[in-house]
Amino acid sequence: MRVRKLTLAAMALAAGLSLTACQNDDGGTDQGAAPPAASTASSSNGGSESAGTGSSGADGSGGSAGSDGADGADGSGGSDGAGKTPNGTGGTGGTDGAAEDGKPAKCRTDELEITATDATVGGDTEGTVAVDLRNGGGRDCTLAGYAGVDLKTNAGTLSAERTGEQAPPVVLVDGDTVTFGITYPMNNTGGSGVRITGLVVTPPNETKSVTLDWPGAATLPVTDGSGTPVRVGPMGSAGQGD
Known part of the structure; x- marks a missing residue:
């Protein structure tokens, strides 16, 4: 127990x-x-x-x-301001707009169809070449003053002198043409003279040129500088600017 x-x-x-x-x-x-x-x-x-x-x-x-990346985008919008600056790129846009005087902006070389023809009339003491500028840019534009004209020769480049006439702005409607004239001395010396090989035209207020065949007489007289010069008339002179 x-x-x-x-x-x-x-x-x-x-x-x-x-x-x-x-x-x-x-x-x-x-x-x-x-x-x-x-x-x-x-x-x-x-x-x-x-x-x-x-x-x-x-x-x-x-x-x-x-x-405000959005603000940054607004800054991009500010690039619209830059666009306002074209003719721009923005600069180009400016060209498409109206000029300060209310007329269309200047014509660009690339917008113009430039041709040259012999316009000498029998019995004239000087030869004449008419240069046509046709507006093919799709917009109205303005040409003011004188075109630059240079003759290519076997003796070098010869620049035409201005006639000195007034050159009011010409509003060139899309599709229309304006003409100016070039006058030059005829080679009646019996010598071979200076051979012309080409014509270079630069529209007013432009830097881009167009090279054309010379449609006038083949030669210029050889001078000591005292002879008649090659001259160019203003827009609209139609070859009668002298």
């Missing part, structure tokens, strides 16, 4: 120890649970901070909007 009592007592003691151990384990678990909870809160705070960073990022995006 005693042995059984001792056995029961031992079992009771073991059970008590086991219960105590379980209680200690539960308590340890509870204590251990608190730190994770704090960690979770911290993580949550960190998440808020991340969210805050995210919203800062959003603010940053807003900053992009704030930097």
Whole structure:
């Protein structure tokens, strides 16, 4: 009996120890649970901070909007202002517009069809070449003043002199033609003279030239500079500008 009592007592003691151990384990678990909870809160705070960073990022995006890339686009729109500057590229546009005096802008070389024909009348003491400028640019344009005229010769280039007549602006409607004249001395000396090999025409206020075949007499008289010069009339002179 005693042995059984001792056995029961031992079992009771073991059970008590086991219960105590379980209680200690539960308590340890509870204590251990608190730190994770704090960690979770911290993580949550960190998440808020991340969210805050995210919203800062959003603010940053807003900053992009704030930097007004759109405004930058408006700056591109400012390039429209540049466009206002063409004749531009923008410069070209300016050429297409009206000039300050209200007339169409100047005619460009590339817009003109330039041809030359012999216009000498029998019995004239001087030869005449008529130069036609036809507006083929698709818009009205203005020619003002004198064209540049150079004769290519076997002795070098000879520049024509202006007649000195007034040269009012000529508004050339699209498809219309204006003519000016070139007069030159006839070679009646009986000598071979100076051979003409080409005609170079530069429209008024332009720098681009057009080279044409010379349609007049083949030669000019050789002079010491005291003879009649080659002369060019203003727009509209039709070969009678002298």
